[in-house]
Amino acid sequence: MPQIDSMRARLEATGELTELLAAAADAFSLLLATCRVCAERASELFAAFAFASAAAAQGRLIIDSAPSLAASPGTEASLRACAEPDLEKVADGLAGLARVLGERLSAAAQQGHDRGDRDACQDAAAEAMRIYELLAPDR
Numbered sequence: 001m002p003q004i005d006s007m008r009a010r011l012e013a014t015g016e017l018t019e020l021l022a023a024a025a026d027a028f029s030l031l032l033a034t035c036r037v038c039a040e041r042a043s044e045l046f047a048a049f050a051f052a053s054a055a056a057a058q059g060r061l062i063i064d065s066a067p068s069l070a071a072s073p074g075t076e077a078s079l080r081a082c083a084e085p086d087l088e089k090v091a092d093g094l095a096g097l098a099r100v101l102g103e104r105l106s107a108a109a110q111q112g113h114d115r116g117d118r119d120a121c122q123d124a125a126a127e128a129m130r131i132y133e134l135l136a137p138d139r
Contacts, residue, residue: 003030004093011100017117020108021069024124027101028063031094031131032056040088049087052094052134059101059127066120069111088137095135102128 005025014020032053039049063069105125112118 001095004097007101009099011104018068018070021066025063027100028056028060028079048134054132055127057126062120067114067116078124091135095132098128098131
């Protein structure tokens with residue numbers, strides 16, 4: 001699952017708010033695309049992936065509303081993560097990504113200068129943590 005790992009590393013390496021917002025938008029897009037495909041493949045994890053997909057879509061919409069998000073086409077989410085046959089392993093990887101995303105956005109919400117950015121970061125962090133709770137290994 002190198003795509004999930006590289007997105008996690010990208011989030012951890014961001015410095016400026018605009019960089020974090022762009023990475024967060026791409027992370028939510030990856031979470032959304034991967035959860036949708038995995039939901040179609042998983043019977044016992046269907047609900048977790050379906051609800052995580054909804055939270056990822058909401059998180060992406062929230063990030064898109066942040067005033068400091070630079071207009072860009074973003075990164076097309078590839079579905080290579082879903083090539084992994086073990087969906088438990090995919091869920092664990094996505095949960096880790098969502099946890100880092102939530103932590104980074106929560107920290108940015110505390111430091112943002114613009115109220116719109118603070119609110120977007122705080123609300124998107126809540127969606128990321130919802131994804132984490134749905135997909136974490138102790139589900």
